[in-house]
Amino acid sequence: MKNFTSVNDVSNLPALLDMAARYKKDPGMDRTLGQHKRIGLLFFNPSMRTRLSTQIAASNLGMEAIVFNVGQEGWALEFGEDTIMNGTTVEHIRDAAPVLGRYFDILGVRTFPSLKNKSEDYSEQAINQFIRYAGIPVISLESATLHPLQSLADLMTMQALLPAGHKPKVVLTWAPHVKPLPQCVANSFAQWVNAWGKAEFVIAHPKGLDLSKEFTNGAHMTTNQQEAMEGADFVYVKNWSSFQDYGVLGPNDASWMLTPEKMKTTNHGRVMHCLPVRRNVELSGKLLDGPSSLVTEQAANRVWAAQAVIAEILRKMV
Numbered sequence: 017m018k019n020f021t022s023v024n025d026v027s028n029l030p031a032l033l034d035m036a037a038r039y040k041k042d043p044g045m046d047r048t049l050g051q052h053k054r055i056g057l058l059f060f061n062p063s064m065r066t067r068l069s070t071q072i073a074a075s076n077l078g079m080e081a082i083v084f085n086v087g088q089e090g091w092a093l094e095f096g097e098d099t100i101m102n103g104t105t106v107e108h109i110r111d112a113a114p115v116l117g118r119y120f121d122i123l124g125v126r127t128f129p130s131l132k133n134k135s136e137d138y139s140e141q142a143i144n145q146f147i148r149y150a151g152i153p154v155i156s157l158e159s160a161t162l163h164p165l166q167s168l169a170d171l172m173t174m175q176a177l178l179p180a181g182h183k184p185k186v187v188l189t190w191a192p193h194v195k196p197l198p199q200c201v202a203n204s205f206a207q208w209v210n211a212w213g214k215a216e217f218v219i220a221h222p223k224g225l226d227l228s229k230e231f232t233n234g235a236h237m238t239t240n241q242q243e244a245m246e247g248a249d250f251v252y253v254k255n256w257s258s259f260q261d262y263g264v265l266g267p268n269d270a271s272w273m274l275t276p277e278k279m280k281t282t283n284h285g286r287v288m289h290c291l292p293v294r295r296n297v298e299l300s301g302k303l304l305d306g307p308s309s310l311v312t313e314q315a316a317n318r319v320w321a322a323q324a325v326i327a328e329i330l331r332k333m334v
């Protein structure tokens with residue numbers, strides 16, 4: 017693995033999941049793998065889990081991690097190829113990324129989509145330009161369209177709880193929110209569950225909120241949330257804004273909030289969410305506080321997912 021921006025960068029998904037599980041059992045087993053190496057973690061947007069779990073993962077591998085909140089503290093970066101820079105941007109990615117490539121051995125980058133320009137967001141302009149100009153491996157800490165470290169942790173969480181001798185039913189259900197959110201987590205979860213190939217996979221959403229087929233192909237799509245819940249082993253709750261009417265919140269039907277009542281027809285279904293979550297908007301507080309919730313386990317597994325990915329890249333560098 018040279019870069020890590022999607023499941024397509026993973027040559028052996030079962031082996032990567034196995035490595036993450038091994039780090040969970042023994043976090044220090046490769047404590048010198050990253051010795052004398054440095055990872056830069058660039059955040060254009062806020063983060064708690066991604067930032068801290070990646071720092072801990074790097075530390076477990078003996079690596080130094082330096083966080084740069086570029087969105088708040090850095091120069092405003094320009095990504096346009098031939099832009100005349102007489103506006104608000106101060107530094108071009110072509111000039112900044114090679115410098116970062118000299119400071120660090122690996123670069124982690126978190127960007128969000130504009131939710132205004134679909135083709136620009138779905139071209140992954142920002143992360144691709146870091147890859148192009150930094151000259152070192154780049155790890156996505158969430159990009160305009162995907163959140164692969166989250167998805168790896170999500171698969172790891174489900175894999176540890178797979179019902180014996182039974183193909184699990186995994187449901188990704190849209191949830192209401194107070195503002196339009198990116199499609200990243202949902203796209204990425206769909207892409208990784210499809211690549212995993214171990215589940216019956218259903219995606220439920222209100223009309224007009226279809227995700228890009230690029231990521232959902234293979235899943236059964238429905239606009240009937242309650243029907244989707246029947247027999248579900250895992251229910252992943254997530255809001256996303258419209259892909260078709262790009263970036264629009266839409267009717268935001270509050271009746272799609274996941275409640276204990278809706279879980280009654282599941283197969284003792286476990287509830288998942290990437291966090292942060294809007295309690296009693298996306299998902300009922302009773303479910304989050306109850307025994308079916310996996311949200312803390314998912315967030316805890318972010319450390320092992322990041323550690324497995326960084327280690328895989330480090331092994332390719334030596």
Ligand code: CP
Nearest residue numbers: 063064065066290291
């Ligand atoms: N799930 C996730 O990426 O959390 P943060 O935004 O806190 O990093």
